[in-house]
Amino acid sequence: xxxPILVWMLFLNREMTPEExxxxxxxxxxxxxxxxxxxxxxNCFLVGQVIAxxxxxxxxxxxxxxxxxxRDRVSPSGKRYIEQDVDTTANPTQRLRAMIGYHLAxxxxxxxxxxxxxxxxxxxxxxxxxxxxxxxxxxxxASTYAESLHHRLTPLELTFVAPSLGDEVVLRRLCLLLAxxxxxxxxxxQPLGFDWARLEFDIPKEKVTGDxxxxxGWEFRVWQAQIGIERNGEVVEESYxxxxxxxxxxxxxxxxxxxxxxxxxxxxxxxNLDQLINVVPKLMD
Numbered sequence: 397x398x399x400p401i402l403v404w405m406l407f408l409n410r411e412m413t414p415e416e417x418x419x420x421x422x423x424x425x426x427x428x429x430x431x432x433x434x435x436x437x438x439n440c441f442l443v444g445q446v447i448a449x450x451x452x453x454x455x456x457x458x459x460x461x462x463x464x465x466x467r468d469r470v471s472p473s474g475k476r477y478i479e480q481d482v483d484t485t486a487n488p489t490q491r492l493r494a495m496i497g498y499h500l501a502x503x504x505x506x507x508x509x510x511x512x513x514x515x516x517x518x519x520x521x522x523x524x525x526x527x528x529x530x531x532x533x534x535x536x537x538a539s540t541y542a543e544s545l546h547h548r549l550t551p552l553e554l555t556f557v558a559p560s561l562g563d564e565v566v567l568r569r570l571c572l573l574l575a576x577x578x579x580x581x582x583x584x585x586q587p588l589g590f591d592w593a594r595l596e597f598d599i600p601k602e603k604v605t606g607d608x609x610x611x612x613g614w615e616f617r618v619w620q621a622q623i624g625i626e627r628n629g630e631v632v633e634e635s636y637x638x639x640x641x642x643x644x645x646x647x648x649x650x651x652x653x654x655x656x657x658x659x660x661x662x663x664x665x666x667x668n669l670d671q672l673i674n675v676v677p678k679l680m681d
Contacts, residue, residue, distance in 0.1 A: 399512040399519055401642060402663055404451055407623040408505040409668040412443065416673050420446050423676050427453040430468060444502035447672065451509040452478060452498060453679040454672065463680050473585040475499075475520040495519055499582050501526045505625050506636045521643035523583030525575035529567055529620075529635040538563035542570045548592035549573065556599065571637035573597055576616060579641040580604075583614075602651045613645045619654040619664065 412420070417437040424431055428449040436442040456466055456478070465481040478496040497519030498511040503526045510524040531541035539559035546554060553573055557566045577592050596605045604611045621636045654660045 399514040401510065401512050401640065403640065404455060404509045404665050404667065405621060406447060406451065406507045406667050406669065406672060408625065409670065410626045412669060417443065419676055420450060423679055424449045427463065427679055428468065440504065444507050447507045448500040448502050448509065450672065450679065451500060451507065454675065455509065455511065457675065457679055471516065471520050475585045477516060477520055497522050499523045503636065504528045505634060506621060506623060508638065510640050512642065521583050523579040523581065523641045525578030525639045527571040527575045527637045529571050529637060531567065538567035542566050545570065548577065550593055550596040552596060552598060572599065572618065575637045575639040579639045583641040583643065604649055611649050612647065613643055614649040615642045615644050615652065616649070617652045617654060619660055
């Protein structure tokens, strides 16, 4: 199944002004009428949701497709996809292959969208996971933070985040496991209330099971994002673990680890809040 994958990642390089939030929120209501996001400019989590729902519009504008020529649809399993108006005079099957499956994810100051194009049945099983490499609350150790999330891990996975490994290793491995699980859960259209411990990622062996049964046909891509956030006149560096899950229907599932920025930039595009704000007035054109 040859469906190229593209990821857009928008980072909030600065705080949004009240006027910018108002503009983004009203545009979201017009451009993504299905999005039920409360008006809450002071809520960072909900601000991320507003921005996330603008990304499909931004992506379609980047493709030079007017808003009137595409519609945001939802599959029977609750997965969102974009249906385009295409000229089928020369090739009647072209419309069937013009569906764009996508998924949105966000955590703190990073908002992401993963997408692929093809027939609907081939593109909807795609999901994105984003997890900041930080602890909550900020004054606890990584081991304590991991312990609070033990219910999302299997006994095998718990050995990967044993306190004896040290806080840096524990946090990195924990965020990797959580990002992978989030990506898969969303790819299959399940809510986050899904029992995460039903999934087991054996990272050293690059194997994944669901309810003890090997998952076949999945592609998992893994990478990290480092961004700079301006707060109170200073730039704060943040790191995020990212992962995507996409069902390709192959005999085996496989993992792709991206560590070289040059290769990553061939399919992951980073943009910032300023770039979004500049184009918001044109998203409904």
